[in-house]
Amino acid sequence: xxxxxxxxxxxxxxxxxxxxxxxxxxxxxxxxxxxxxxxxxxxxxxxxxxxxxxxxxxxxxxxxxxxxxxxxxxxxxxxxxxxxxxxxxxxxxxxxxxxxxxxxxxxxxxxxxxxxxxxxxxxxxxxxxxxxxxxxxxxxxxxxxxxxxxxxxxxxxxxxxxxxxxxxxxxxxxxxxxxxxxxxxxxxxxxxxxxxxxxxxxxxxxxxxxxxxxxxxxxxxxxxxxxxxxxxxxxxxxxxxxxxxxxxxxxxxxxxxxxxxxxxxxxxxxxxxxxxxxxxxxxxxxxxxxxxxxxxxxxxxxxxxxxxxxxxxxxxxxxxxxxxxxxxxxxxxxxxxxxxxxxx
Amino acid sequence: xxxxxxxxxxxxxxxxxxxxxxxxxxxxxxxxxxxxxxxxxxxxxxxxxxxxxxxxxxxxxxxxxxxxxxxxxxxxxxxxxxxxxxxxxxxxxxxxxxxxxxxxxxxxxxxxxxxxxxxxxxxxxxxxxxxxxxxxxxxxxxxxxxxxxxxxxxxxxxxxxxxxxxxxxxxxxxxxxxxxxxxxxxxxxxxxxxxxxxxxxxxxxxxxxxxxxxxxxxxxxxxxxxxxxxxxxxxxxxxxxxxxxxxxxxxxxxxxxxxxxxxxxxxxxxxxxxxxxxxxxxxxxxxxxxxxxxxxxxxxxxxxxxxxxxxxxxxxxxxxxxxxxxxxxxx
Numbered sequence: 001x002x003x004x005x006x007x008x009x010x011x012x013x014x015x016x017x018x019x020x021x022x023x024x025x026x027x028x029x030x031x032x033x034x035x036x037x038x039x040x041x042x043x044x045x046x047x048x049x050x051x052x053x054x055x056x057x058x059x060x061x062x063x064x065x066x067x068x069x070x071x072x073x074x075x076x077x078x079x080x081x082x083x084x085x086x087x088x089x090x091x092x093x094x095x096x097x098x099x100x101x102x103x104x105x106x107x108x109x110x111x112x113x114x115x116x117x118x119x120x121x122x123x124x125x126x127x128x129x130x131x132x133x134x135x136x137x138x139x140x141x142x143x144x145x146x147x148x149x150x151x152x153x154x155x156x157x158x159x160x161x162x163x164x165x166x167x168x169x170x171x172x173x174x175x176x177x178x179x180x181x182x183x184x185x186x187x188x189x190x191x192x193x194x195x196x197x198x199x200x201x202x203x204x205x206x207x208x209x210x211x212x213x214x215x216x217x218x219x220x221x222x223x224x225x226x227x228x229x230x231x232x233x234x235x236x237x238x239x240x241x242x243x244x245x246x247x248x249x250x251x252x253x254x255x256x257x258x259x260x261x262x263x264x265x266x267x268x269x270x271x272x273x274x275x276x277x278x279x280x281x282x283x284x285x286x287x288x289x290x291x292x293x294x295x296x297x298x299x300x301x302x303x304x305x306x307x308x309x310x311x312x313x314x315x316x317x318x319x320x321x322x323x324x325x326x327x328x329x330x331x332x333x334x335x336x337x338x339x340x341x342x343x344x
Numbered sequence: 345x346x347x348x349x350x351x352x353x354x355x356x357x358x359x360x361x362x363x364x365x366x367x368x369x370x371x372x373x374x375x376x377x378x379x380x381x382x383x384x385x386x387x388x389x390x391x392x393x394x395x396x397x398x399x400x401x402x403x404x405x406x407x408x409x410x411x412x413x414x415x416x417x418x419x420x421x422x423x424x425x426x427x428x429x430x431x432x433x434x435x436x437x438x439x440x441x442x443x444x445x446x447x448x449x450x451x452x453x454x455x456x457x458x459x460x461x462x463x464x465x466x467x468x469x470x471x472x473x474x475x476x477x478x479x480x481x482x483x484x485x486x487x488x489x490x491x492x493x494x495x496x497x498x499x500x501x502x503x504x505x506x507x508x509x510x511x512x513x514x515x516x517x518x519x520x521x522x523x524x525x526x527x528x529x530x531x532x533x534x535x536x537x538x539x540x541x542x543x544x545x546x547x548x549x550x551x552x553x554x555x556x557x558x559x560x561x562x563x564x565x566x567x568x569x570x571x572x573x574x575x576x577x578x579x580x581x582x583x584x585x586x587x588x589x590x591x592x593x594x595x596x597x598x599x600x601x602x603x604x605x606x607x608x609x610x611x612x613x614x615x616x617x618x619x620x621x622x623x624x625x626x627x628x629x630x631x632x633x634x635x636x637x638x639x640x641x642x643x644x645x646x647x648x649x650x651x652x653x654x655x656x657x658x659x660x661x662x663x664x665x666x667x668x669x670x671x672x673x674x675x
Contacts, residue, residue, distance in 0.1 A: 037481065063481060069512070074470045074505025081474020084459060085409075086482055089474075104502070108464045109471065117452035118443025119666040121459065153667050177669035204671075 012198040019189040021163040022052050025170035026090065030060045033088060036174060039066035039075055040092030049094050050130060050189055072101035076127065080110050080179075083125040088174050093129040096183065097143050110179040111154030122177045126170070131159075132185040132223045132275055133323050139311035142319075144275040146183045146222070147282035150252040157253040158204050159183040161225035163193040165250060168202035176204060183252075185223030185275075207256035209263065213243035215343045216269040216333055219260060219286060221249035224273040224324065231329035242343050244333055252282060260286065261293045268299040269340060271333050275323050278306035299340040305332050348561045354628045360402060360560045361623055362637045364394040364616045367418035369641035370427060373649065374417065374434065374448075378595050382652075383434045385447050386463075388415040392590035395615035396522050397422050399563025400490060403571055406457070407487040409475050413494060414449035414463040415589075424456040427644050428651030437655035444658050445666065465527070466500030469493060469519070473506050476515030476580070488574045490518045495584075496527025498541055507548040510580040518570050519545065519582040522557065524589045529601040545582035557585025558613045561622075590614075 016024075029036045038053060044067045047054030057065035068075040072093055079091040093099045099106070106127065114122045133142035150157045156178055160166045166184070173180035210225065211232050220228040225248045232244040245263050249255070264270045270290055274283035287302040308322045337343055349357050371391050377383045390397070393415075401422040404410065412419040420430055425441050433440025434448050442452050442461070450461040459475070462468035472491035479487050497503050498521065510517050521541055525532050532539050545552035551573070555566040563585060570581040588610035592599035623629040 035482075069505075069508060071505035071509065073502050074473070074509050077467070077470020077502065077506070078474035078477060078509055081471035081476075082478045082481070083474070084471065085475045085478025087474075087478045104464055104467055105470065109462075109467055113452075113460075114669055115666045116442060116446040116450040116461070117454075118440070118445050119669075120442070120452050120454040122669040156668065176671055178671075 013194040013196050015192055016163045016167070016195045017190055017192050018163045018166045018184075019050065019052055021167040021195050022170070022184065023054065023056070025167050026053065027056060027059070029090070029171060029174055030056065030064055033174070035086065035088040036090065037064040037066060037087065038090040038092060039068050039079065041068055041070055041094050043067060043092050048092065050186060052189070053092070072098050073105055076102035076105040077109065079125050079127070080105060080113075080123055083123050084121060088124055088126075090126045090128060090174070093127060095141060095186070096129050096131040096145050097141055099129050106149070106155070106179070106181070107152055111152050114178070115154060123179045124177050125179045126173045126182060127179065128182045128184060130186040131183045132187055133312045133319060134187045134223065136314055136316055136319060138314040142312035144307065146252050147274075147276050149181050150282055152253075154179070155253060156180045156204055156251070157183070158251050159185070159222040159249065161185070161188065161222055161248050161250070163191070164195045164199070165202055167195045168199055169204060172201040172204050175201065180204065183222055187223045188226070191226060205251045205254050205256060207250055207259040208248050209245060209259070210248045211244070211246040213245035213267070215243045215267060216271065216337055217245045217247060217260070217263040217267045218271050218273065218329065218333065219247050219249065220273040221252060222275065224275055227324065227326050227329060228273060230326045231333065234326065234330050235333055238334070240343060242333065242337050255286065255289065257289050257293065260290055264290050264294045265297050268297055269336055270298075271303045271305060271329070271336060273324055273329065274304065274306040276307055277309055278304055279309060281306055300336060303332055303336050305329060348565065349622070349626055349628060352561055352564050356402065357561070357623060357628055358633070360398050360564065361616070361619050361629065361634070362640070363398040363402065363422050364560060364619065365637045366641045366644060367394045367397065367421060368616055369638065370421060370645045370648070371417060373645045375591070375595070377434075377649070383448065384436070385449070386414065387434070387448050387595045388593065389589070389591040390415050390418045392610065392614070393522055393524060393557065393587045394418055395560035395563050395619070396520065396557050396585045396587060397492075399560045400520055400567045403564065403567050404488070404490060409457040409459060409487065409489040410492070411459045411462060411468045411472050411475075411489070412492040413465070413468070414461065415494070416451055416461050416492070417448070419492060420451040420453065420458055420461070423453070423458045425451065425453045425458060427648035431648040431652035432655040435652040435655065436657070437652060438658035439651070439655035443666070466493065466497040466502035469497065469502050469506035470509070472517050472519070473509045473513070473515055476510065476517040477513055480513070480515055485577070486575050488516050488518055488571055490520060492520045492522060494527065495521055495523040495525070495532055495541060496530070498544060499527070499535055507545060507550060507580070507582070511548045511550050514579040516574045516577075517580045518567070518574055519550075519580065521582065521584040522587055523584050524587050526589075526593070526602065528593045528597070531601070541584045542582065550580050550582050552582035552584070554584040554586060557587035558615045558618070560615055560619050
């Protein structure tokens, strides 16, 4: 694999966009394992709806960069069957919104086969899909339903939030004997960041502290991570500086509660961000789990900052108001810290 | 008539009869055991439809793959899963073919490439396409994936998505529609605007035809033709077998939606009774041969019950196993 984007530094780091990092991960997998193929709607000539697979079919051919009809349940199920038959399919479902048409295959089949067969048939399948709002695409193209999938035993659910994770979580997902769902927030594709090309496959079950801080823990995933980072910068630069620790979940199932608890036990305060709705959302699971483990060290109830309980609207100002923004995070964190004695 | 049996072969003909009887006896016993509450959950019996599994599965090779529905005890048995491990599964024992995690509807067996035991109607058709695709992409020429499903699945979107994909990708899959005329209590004519199911498959450019599923010889002949074509790279095929279940949909079903006369009419065409008579008439089997087939099937079934009774329950401490497979060391 030749990386043409970015510039190599002495440390082996290159600057890449999230999109290019994901594309190079797919290209590398296709080049190194003949069992790997990618299929989905418009992944070949069109280059993928989000241009992630652009150019791959010219290099690897139409069998291995395989266009499908608009049959989400059909081709996700075919991916499961191909995995059972010895392949390592990467199925691109254009967006989480359309994945609802494949819920039967993911929840009823991929997640259950190992168990129902008494351990005989595992499903080494990778399903990639975009998630999230923020591009004025209205209610049917702006869902954040990662939490639904994270609810289901038998699945692994990850959400790479950095170009480095976009590059290195895919090979781990392909090596995993279980179905792995990869959520890519559509707002991240143009974000650039350092990728260590020598790093190798990344863990699928650990959260990571993206920015250390002692005053409060901000827990985020996917598209909420860059917003949390910007909020933390603003909080640090304020007149009464607050040192916010930002933890990127990375894995939504399983949840890395050890890393979360270790942070909260130090900071005594936590704000959980979620681009999905609050009711029945993953944010509630995280808040409850941390409370169970850290109740006596908390200075205040855990704050949840989630999407407003409306279908995501089209109009820009309404869409912005519906999902947590940097200013909302700064405000929520600032109030939590102020109400509990201020920064240490 | 006799010509067909000669074509199939006398030994193969006797085997077809024996296998239909094995299913019948096994399932009659299952019904009794359900009454005794040894078997719980859902229990869907195949009684009346045995000619299809017997005709099709007896033509398969070890390299082929089989997917079936929740009415699959007979398919598993003929594919080579032991009667004891099927019965143990229904008893919920650790010695069951799926370790007691699946039950009647979820028999799975890696050794015989038996991929379920699938209980979402239509849900396994896309899997069959994927298994065929894997054979194709890995350069394995000759294996066929055989996918059994009922006519109720034809109303599901997954049927149409799967057939379209199968034809587009020319995968080696035989779609076997077991048309027993009722999706639970809903008759085909009240649920499909077009009741010619072969026509639906043909609309996806898949060769398709309709065959008498009560005649195991006809099932065999049609399947033979299809397998030859598929094995030589001819792409997917579809056969609708017209059949009837003599029992209700499941043990919970009071069977209020079918006329007694209709049931009795189909029972006159019992695939086992009619084929027994044909073999005796043609001199391929004697009455004594047929009687010993029933005896052998009873012995097999009683042995299976004894094995199931003796099997241990899985310790509750193991409950969390087989949810996710242990992750291998990442490369």
